[in-house]
Amino acid sequence: MTSRRAFLQAMGKAGGYSAAYLSMQALGLLSMPRAFAGVPQLPAGSGKGKSVVILGAGMAGLTAGHELIKAGYAITIIEARDRIGGRVWSIRRGDRVVQDGRDDQICQFDSGLYMNAGAARLPTEHHGIFHYARELNVPLEVMVNVNRSAPVDAGSEIVSQRRAVNDTRGHIAELLTKSIDGGALDRELTSKDKEMLRAYLSDWGALTKSGSYAGSDRSGYSRPPGGYDEPGKAFDPLTLDQLMSHGDWGAPALFEETFDQQAPMFQPVGGMDRIAHAIYGTIRDHVRLGSPVAGVRSSDRGVTVTLVHGAPITADYCLCTLPANYVAKLDHDFSAAKTASLAGATYVPSAKVAWEAPRFWEDEGIYGGLAWTDAANTVVWYPSGGWNSPKGILMGAYTYGGRPNSVAFTHMAPEERLAISRGVIERMHPGKSKLLGKPITVAWNETQYSGGVGCLWTDEQRKTDYLQLCKPEGRVFFAGEHLSYIPFWQEGAIESSYEAIKLMRERTAADRVTA
Numbered sequence: 001m002t003s004r005r006a007f008l009q010a011m012g013k014a015g016g017y018s019a020a021y022l023s024m025q026a027l028g029l030l031s032m033p034r035a036f037a038g039v040p041q042l043p044a045g046s047g048k049g050k051s052v053v054i055l056g057a058g059m060a061g062l063t064a065g066h067e068l069i070k071a072g073y074a075i076t077i078i079e080a081r082d083r084i085g086g087r088v089w090s091i092r093r094g095d096r097v098v099q100d101g102r103d104d105q106i107c108q109f110d111s112g113l114y115m116n117a118g119a120a121r122l123p124t125e126h127h128g129i130f131h132y133a134r135e136l137n138v139p140l141e142v143m144v145n146v147n148r149s150a151p152v153d154a155g156s157e158i159v160s161q162r163r164a165v166n167d168t169r170g171h172i173a174e175l176l177t178k179s180i181d182g183g184a185l186d187r188e189l190t191s192k193d194k195e196m197l198r199a200y201l202s203d204w205g206a207l208t209k210s211g212s213y214a215g216s217d218r219s220g221y222s223r224p225p226g227g228y229d230e231p232g233k234a235f236d237p238l239t240l241d242q243l244m245s246h247g248d249w250g251a252p253a254l255f256e257e258t259f260d261q262q263a264p265m266f267q268p269v270g271g272m273d274r275i276a277h278a279i280y281g282t283i284r285d286h287v288r289l290g291s292p293v294a295g296v297r298s299s300d301r302g303v304t305v306t307l308v309h310g311a312p313i314t315a316d317y318c319l320c321t322l323p324a325n326y327v328a329k330l331d332h333d334f335s336a337a338k339t340a341s342l343a344g345a346t347y348v349p350s351a352k353v354a355w356e357a358p359r360f361w362e363d364e365g366i367y368g369g370l371a372w373t374d375a376a377n378t379v380v381w382y383p384s385g386g387w388n389s390p391k392g393i394l395m396g397a398y399t400y401g402g403r404p405n406s407v408a409f410t411h412m413a414p415e416e417r418l419a420i421s422r423g424v425i426e427r428m429h430p431g432k433s434k435l436l437g438k439p440i441t442v443a444w445n446e447t448q449y450s451g452g453v454g455c456l457w458t459d460e461q462r463k464t465d466y467l468q469l470c471k472p473e474g475r476v477f478f479a480g481e482h483l484s485y486i487p488f489w490q491e492g493a494i495e496s497s498y499e500a501i502k503l504m505r506e507r508t509a510a511d512r513v514t515a
């Protein structure tokens, strides 16, 4: 029997990195989130008289601050940047984009338009983040994550995902039907099974009565149906060869099967940072922006946090939510094991490109969704919301790790990234690239205080470094997306904070007994 890993290797070859990654999730080789256990219910007043300094005002730090204050803790959040949100970053007109070793960019988008440079979509299985949208009345809208009308770069031609997905399915159904009819599955299936499976495949693949695939109107029309005497003409089917020539061939079909990549997802109206800002609004007076932390040390009596500028801060406890690669840079006295594990944390590079443009894609019937390409920009991502308004922000690239050309993209000069993105948009929408303007590009590997999209643990590290980094060091506790089984998501940041809060609550109770 084919092992799951062998199957994945084959998927990787046929469908590129994203297909293999999606399959890994589907097959349970990547960790799946546990059921949401809810917000930790800290007894009112349980933190009274105790102080906590929280490092970092990303989702982990903000969530922790919001919950700890409810329990009576005196909190101070220290943030290096002059904005909150961390990897939740919605860029609007006038914002300055600073990248290591690159010229600064000033966003020129029209007022009301924005680019979600970091987090951009919310799956409904992420109950923690939805909880804060509900609690703090942040309006959400549907974010179209999968759209069969969006194109896929199928090697020699650009076709709709509708064609790629349905023609692929038709060919697979035909092959399986031939296997059944040719007796190849006689040992595995009874006559009754074969009959049932054959009927299923016929519906699933839109096969002819003889079991072959001759195309289907599921794949759309070369001449659309119309009024009076226009019945329309369905596309001729793409051949398997045509379909398989595309590196990310499997991606359009598999994408929405991933647990956390549903077809309809959600987004806060007006930018992903709206939820982070709503939480910030509840604790604003306790947050210090523009204060990079230099070090943290813990003693029997409390913690001391040193800053790059200004006097040190002391508190009873510290919650450190900096990305692990930035924790490693602090002046600290953590154990040798912790220090070694911090050094093992690997951050994945990632880049996005955004353009302002008149909504030419909506003229073509594309309302939201992602287009796939095996070029280095990986996707073109159409905006959800603001439908039919004059202009929108078209995401002309989003890469995170994966294929060699996607990784290379994150290290390219901004102008090179823009040129690739523009070229692919021109191929997908001939004549329209001249409408693209006011570009912004962000590479997270070149973004100070982040250094990547998220932390990637190997299976082996999950048993060693990861467990080590979850442990408190004296009075210092840790949280952040990297300390969760929901990495690369805000939900991971939130749920890791909940775990840290629970540990801090236990430690507080123990300290009160021994005081």
Ligand SMILES: Cc1cc2nc3c(=O)[nH]c(=O)nc-3n(C[C@H](O)[C@H](O)[C@H](O)COP(=O)(O)OP(=O)(O)OC[C@H]3O[C@@H](n4cnc5c(N)ncnc54)[C@H](O)[C@@H]3O)c2cc1C
Binding pocket: 055, 056, 057, 058, 059, 060, 061, 078, 079, 080, 081, 084, 085, 086, 087, 088, 117, 118, 119, 120, 121, 122, 291, 292, 293, 294, 321, 322, 323, 326, 350, 352, 444, 449, 450, 452, 453, 454, 479, 480, 481, 482, 487, 488, 489, 490, 491, 492, 493
């Ligand atoms: C390109 C991209 C796409 C993503 N897409 C999605 C998505 O669609 N949906 C989703 O839910 N999530 C998405 N994510 C993931 C999500 O944004 C993160 O997992 C989450 O925001 C991480 O939160 P955090 O609090 O753990 O870390 P961070 O947001 O990184 O917060 C850490 C904070 O620490 C600060 N800091 C660092 N060093 C110091 C220092 N020395 N002193 C003081 N402060 C410091 C940083 O400035 C930052 O504010 C995406 C992320 C990226 C980058």
